[in-house]
Amino acid sequence: MSSNPTAAADDVNPLADPEDRPAPPAVFVIFGASGDLTSRKLMPAIERLAVRRLLPPGFAVVGVARTEMTDDDFRERMRELVEKGGGGGPEARHVWDSFVGAFRYVAGDYDDAATFDRLKEVLDELDRERGTAENRLFYLATPPSTFPTVINGLKDRGLSRSSSENAFSRIVIEKPYGHDLQSALELDRVVHEAFDENQVYRIDHYLGKETVQNVLALRFANATYEPIWNRRYVDHIQVTVAESLGVEHRGSFYEQAGALRDIVQNHVMQVLAMTLMEPPVTFDADGIRDEKVKALKAVEILDAEKVKTQVVRAQYTRGWVGGEEVAGYRDEEGVDPHSTTETYVAMKLKVDNWRWAGVPVYVRTGKRLPKRVTEVALQFHKVPHLPFHLKQVEDLEADSLVLRIQPDEGISFRFGAKIPGQAFRIRSVSMDFFYGAAFLEETPDAYERLLLDALSGDATLFIRSDEVQRAWRIVDPLLQAWENDDVPVAKYEAGTWGPREADELLEADGRRWRRP
Numbered sequence: 001m002s003s004n005p006t007a008a009a010d011d012v013n014p015l016a017d018p019e020d021r022p023a024p025p026a027v028f029v030i031f032g033a034s035g036d037l038t039s040r041k042l043m044p045a046i047e048r049l050a051v052r053r054l055l056p057p058g059f060a061v062v063g064v065a066r067t068e069m070t071d072d073d074f075r076e077r078m079r080e081l082v083e084k085g086g087g088g089g090p091e092a093r094h095v096w097d098s099f100v101g102a103f104r105y106v107a108g109d110y111d112d113a114a115t116f117d118r119l120k121e122v123l124d125e126l127d128r129e130r131g132t133a134e135n136r137l138f139y140l141a142t143p144p145s146t147f148p149t150v151i152n153g154l155k156d157r158g159l160s161r162s163s164s165e166n167a168f169s170r171i172v173i174e175k176p177y178g179h180d181l182q183s184a185l186e187l188d189r190v191v192h193e194a195f196d197e198n199q200v201y202r203i204d205h206y207l208g209k210e211t212v213q214n215v216l217a218l219r220f221a222n223a224t225y226e227p228i229w230n231r232r233y234v235d236h237i238q239v240t241v242a243e244s245l246g247v248e249h250r251g252s253f254y255e256q257a258g259a260l261r262d263i264v265q266n267h268v269m270q271v272l273a274m275t276l277m278e279p280p281v282t283f284d285a286d287g288i289r290d291e292k293v294k295a296l297k298a299v300e301i302l303d304a305e306k307v308k309t310q311v312v313r314a315q316y317t318r319g320w321v322g323g324e325e326v327a328g329y330r331d332e333e334g335v336d337p338h339s340t341t342e343t344y345v346a347m348k349l350k351v352d353n354w355r356w357a358g359v360p361v362y363v364r365t366g367k368r369l370p371k372r373v374t375e376v377a378l379q380f381h382k383v384p385h386l387p388f389h390l391k392q393v394e395d396l397e398a399d400s401l402v403l404r405i406q407p408d409e410g411i412s413f414r415f416g417a418k419i420p421g422q423a424f425r426i427r428s429v430s431m432d433f434f435y436g437a438a439f440l441e442e443t444p445d446a447y448e449r450l451l452l453d454a455l456s457g458d459a460t461l462f463i464r465s466d467e468v469q470r471a472w473r474i475v476d477p478l479l480q481a482w483e484n485d486d487v488p489v490a491k492y493e494a495g496t497w498g499p500r501e502a503d504e505l506l507e508a509d510g511r512r513w514r515r516p
Contacts, residue, residue, distance in 0.1 A: 241374045316494045
């Protein structure tokens with residue numbers, strides 16, 4: 001087996017400009033190539049990388065799916081997808097057409113050995129014809145139930161191991177990675193029978209977002225913020241992942257997932273880990289991921305009694321969002337009329353380490369909230385003494401630092417300032433940084449960044465096995481409480497910020513939720 005994947009990950013600077021590290025020759029194999037993820041995310045990302053000259057001539061895409069298509073059918077379909085997505089002008093289309101000409105397609109069932117025999121033949125042909133150097137990046141854009149089948153198929157045909165010392169074979173696995181801790185451990189067992197851990201790239205697109213990565217820059221490249229990033233200055237932390245949309249046409253899927261599995265176990269835990277982590281000893285994949293795991297290990301695992309008092313689950317009812325009346329969750333297509341699946345979760349966690357002892361972390365996520373927003377807010381302690389009359393500071397709030405992850409990526413620092421005029425009055429104001437206004441550079445899409453990282457062997461923004469397991473250990477007691485019906489399902493009207501019970505969770509501590 002090649003030792004190259006490890007070497008590649010160690011040699012890459014995770015903060016290097018993508019322009020400085022074009023991808024090596026390789027074949028990008030997409031399982032589920034006829035599906036939604038390929039059309040919406042993967043193919044547009046590949047097109048942008050190609051147009052930016054970050055993919056070499058020795059690069060090819062092989063689509064694998066059950067849908068019957070010829071190579072030419074697949075090529076034409078990929079061209080149409082990019083055109084519909086507003087691909088670049090004539091020059092960009094010329095570059096894209098040259099790449100699409102090398103695309104190949106393999107039709108077949110994932111549990112059929114003939115599918116993988118044909119795939120191996122196509123990969124060998126591309127090595128000879130396109131000079132792809134026996135490098136493979138496999139991407140599982142299929143339903144999670146097929147992950148073990150595809151992985152075993154790759155293993156049985158020897159495709160999970162590099163045939164050359166200088167080649168690599170890597171696999172990218174989409175979320176959800178299991179549906180609880182036990183299933184995640186079982187999936188890990190299957191994965192590690194075929195691939196070594198340093199070949200495995202568990203993807204969460206949130207980690208490809210510029211503002212998530214900017215948490216590292218803000219903390220570790222500035223002398224101002226790191227000294228106050230601790231319990232001495234921070235009163236509490238709030239993480240909000242809000243969506244204005246409902247479940248749309250994914251009701252049957254959401255019935256199996258719910259907000260806890262769909263958002264908290266992955267997106268929220270990843271953002272939280274990067275917020276809480278200690279400075280890494282080395283700024284490489286292992287250094288950063290080691291500290292993320294340590295941070296998650298310090299997050300409290302709630303026992304059954306604490307789940308009842310520190311967690312709220314809820315479901316949206318009919319209401320108004322964006323001036324339009326929308327249906328309640330139980331009225332959505334594919335949803336059980338008596339469903340208890342949560343569309344909203346709020347919780348209070350504590351972190352048992354020196355930096356964050358005594359600092360509560362409040363998390364909330366939900367669908368059909370007033371607007372789409374993802375942010376992390378550090379609320380600082382109030383000043384110990386205000387030498388002003390009460391009326392002079394009635395509009396003053398505690399200082400806060402807000403990291404906006406989407407949609408208006410940026411950072412906001414909120415502090416007290418005197419209101420202009422003869423009277424001496426102070427109120428809170430914001431000092432804002434917006435990515436779109438501060439930089440002329442085009443912000444790469446999350447998938448664009450992550451695919452280039454995987455091709456280049458940079459695992460920094462991907463999730464390691466122990467990290468997945470720790471996130472599930474935090475979430476599992478909540479899933480058990482759902483199953484035992486220990487936590488009642490509260491209701492909230494669509495278009496509001498959640499149920500009254502979520503407000504009471506903070507009010508019990510003398511705090512309140514921010515209004516993004």
